[in-house]
Amino acid sequence: MQDWFNDFYSAIAKTSLSHWLNTLPSQLTHWKNEAQHGEWPQWEKVLKNLPVTNTQHVNVNDKVEIGLAKEISDGQQKQLTHLLTRLMPWRKGPFFLHGIHIDTEWRSDWKWDRVLPHISPLKGRQVLDIGCGSGYHLWRMRGEGAELVVGIDPSDLFLAQFQTVKHFNPDPQVHFLPLGVEQLPELKAFDTVFSMGVLYHRRSPIDFLAQLKAQLRKGGELVLETLVVEGDVHTALVPTDRYAKMRNVWYIPSCDALKLWLERVGFKNVRVVNKDVTSLDEQRSTDWMQTESLKDFLDPDDHTKTIEGYPAPLRAVFIAEA
Numbered sequence: 030m031q032d033w034f035n036d037f038y039s040a041i042a043k044t045s046l047s048h049w050l051n052t053l054p055s056q057l058t059h060w061k062n063e064a065q066h067g068e069w070p071q072w073e074k075v076l077k078n079l080p081v082t083n084t085q086h087v088n089v090n091d092k093v094e095i096g097l098a099k100e101i102s103d104g105q106q107k108q109l110t111h112l113l114t115r116l117m118p119w120r121k122g123p124f125f126l127h128g129i130h131i132d133t134e135w136r137s138d139w140k141w142d143r144v145l146p147h148i149s150p151l152k153g154r155q156v157l158d159i160g161c162g163s164g165y166h167l168w169r170m171r172g173e174g175a176e177l178v179v180g181i182d183p184s185d186l187f188l189a190q191f192q193t194v195k196h197f198n199p200d201p202q203v204h205f206l207p208l209g210v211e212q213l214p215e216l217k218a219f220d221t222v223f224s225m226g227v228l229y230h231r232r233s234p235i236d237f238l239a240q241l242k243a244q245l246r247k248g249g250e251l252v253l254e255t256l257v258v259e260g261d262v263h264t265a266l267v268p269t270d271r272y273a274k275m276r277n278v279w280y281i282p283s284c285d286a287l288k289l290w291l292e293r294v295g296f297k298n299v300r301v302v303n304k305d306v307t308s309l310d311e312q313r314s315t316d317w318m319q320t321e322s323l324k325d326f327l328d329p330d331d332h333t334k335t336i337e338g339y340p341a342p343l344r345a346v347f348i349a350e351a
């Protein structure tokens with residue numbers, strides 16, 4: 030793990046992100062010390078036992094597929110499947126590793142298909158994904174030609190899943206840092222900042238939007254995806270307790286309200302490019318995530334409502350300019 034972070038420091042040393050090096054090393058040292066007390070050591074063991082395959086087969090353009098089945102023996106494939114199950118639940122994907130299909134809870138590729146047609150081409154850009162989950166979209170961003178791709182997410186399990194994929198595709202321009210958005214300094218350097226599925230988890234959504242803006246260079250692009258409700262510019266749902274069984278949901282604004290919030294923190298040219306009700310095919314239990322999923326979070330008699338009686342998950346994609 031020492032190497033991953035050193036690799037990242039080298040990757041940004043001569044870029045407009047170099048001032049990040051003032052704060053990052055001490056934060057990551059702190060993370061390393063803390064991680065030893067949780068489940069990290071057992072996931073690290075999985076990472077250490079992954080087979081070295083040196084595959085040249087990398088497709089991150091229309092899916093995330095690294096390595097072919099024929100490049101490893103049946104015994105190795107069985108062993109690899111076993112190691113991957115030790116990193117369950119796999120929520121964000123899917124991934125195809127040496128013929129093993131990790132059928133994740135979410136079809137994150139469908140979200141990417143809704144976002145991609147509307148964003149500025151990523152070719153040559155420095156890109157940040159805030160709350161990147163397992164890093165599925167990081168690979169797809171690189172597949173679109175981004176020059177440097179950085180994801181942050183505070184979940185250690187997501188880091189372990191990302192590093193598993195990176196083990197088979199050691200691309201030096203794709204990185205995951207175990208940080209929360211609140212730990213970022215004002216970098217003002219990324220060409221595109223993504224934040225998908227995170228806003229409703231933030232207690233102070235307007236501060237969060239300002240933090241996103243502070244990561245972009247002037248004229249850079251924000252790609253924000255979040256839950257929304259129908260309503261006017263003054264509408265935002267704050268659940269009394271849980272929303273779709275999630276404990277940590279705070280604000281679900283209408284599109285007009287969120288557009289206003291974005292404008293209030295200084296974003297320009299704000300537009301909603303996609304609205305979509307999450308289908309039971311997009312989020313579901315699988316062999317790789319065997320506990321409850323969307324169908325258990327909805328009213329069994331009326332799928333337009335959550336089990337708590339709120340409008341069922343409706344998601345929107347916003348694009349804005351810093």
Ligand SMILES: Nc1ncnc2c1ncn2[C@@H]1O[C@H](C[S@+](CC[C@H]([NH3+])C(=O)[O-])CC(=O)[O-])[C@@H](O)[C@H]1O
Binds near residue numbers: 162181211
């Ligand atoms: N403070 C924080 N800072 C950054 N990330 C955080 C924070 N707190 C939680 N997260 C992370 O935000 C992600 C939200 S999931 C979206 C994943 C992907 N983007 C997707 O669009 O599929 C959607 C959901 O679970 O509802 C998780 O990976 C958290 O660990």
